[in-house]
Amino acid sequence: MIPLIESTFDDILYGKLKMRQPLHGPRISVDTILLSWFVKLKNDDNVIELGTASGAVALILAKRWPKVPLIRAIDIQEDLIKMAKENAAINVLSDRVVFEVGDIRKIHALYPTQSFDVVVVNPPYNEISGSRISPKRNLAISRQGIACTLEDVIKASFYLLKDKGRLYLILRAKRISELCYFxxxxxxxxxxxxxxxxxxxxxASVVLVEARRNAGRGTRIEPPLYICDETGNYTPELLSAYKIGE
Incomplete structure (x- = not known):
């Protein structure tokens, strides 16, 4: 039996999405919203999210890109996948977002190689050696990478993506050199x-990144995004990331 976990029920994106999420675990944050906003999809893209937790990114993408027929998402934690499936049903998205239990480190056993156009992931921000491990397993998996490393994420993404397929992720800015190396x-x-x-x-606190499998050289550096302006108010660009349609 899957153990029950304490949770809250929250309105996201000005009420466009209703989400149950762990009280003590990976919760929806501004990074969740910004990653979902940064992703660009085509109508015929085959999309997968790695490490979905309670399903927020995958469900936001389904809302933001209604013509994409199917989005898959995996997580190693069975209790969170159960919660993600409940969230899909609550938001009437069960026919467009499929949640499955899966280990990124064993991705070869889950899907054929080069079977996706897009991989989306919010990887653990810290490696085990670089931070104090949270006593709460859900948090330790999402933050300290006890279930996978950044290199595991990149290797899994390469395996899953077709040539020229796109990887979208968000990561702490201080890890950009490590990310580029992998x-x-x-x-x-x-x-x-x-x-x-x-x-x-x-x-800079975080970076939003798009990489491509077996693509040519050349990087587009986009204008920076500021969470708040000089007066402490949220910027229009940040607020726009929370909007889906009108």
Whole structure:
């Protein structure tokens, strides 16, 4: 039997999405919203999210790109996949988003190689050696990478993607050199980069990245995104990331 976990029920994206999420575990954050906003899909894309948790990114993508027929999403935690399936049903998206239990490190056993056009992932922000491990397993998996490393994520993405297929991810800015090393090592050059800053005058907190499998060289550096302006108010660009349609 899957153990019950404490959860909250929240409105996301100005009420366009209703989500149950762990009270003590990976919760929806501004990074979740920004990653979903940064992703660009085509109507015929075959899409998968790795490490979906309670399903927010996959469900937001389904809402934002209604002509994409099917989005798959996996997570190693069975209790979170159960919650994600409930969220799909609540939002009447069960026919368009499929959630499955799966281990990124064993991706070869789950799907054929080069079977997806797009991989989306919010990988663990820290490696085990670089941070104090949370005593809560859900948090440790999402934050410290006890179930997979950044390199595991890149290798799995390369395996899943067709040639020229796109990988979208968000990561702490301080890990950009490490990320670029793994991308180059896996023949997935960085094609698009957007830095996110808490406010003007501060260092970048995270980066939004698009890489492509077996693509040519050349990276587009996009204008930065600021969460808040000089007065502490949310910027129009940040607020636009929370909107789906009108």
């Amino acid at each position: 991308l180059e090592k896996s023949r997935m050059p960085l094609k698009r980069l957007k830095s996110v800053y808490p406010k003007p005058g501060r260092e």
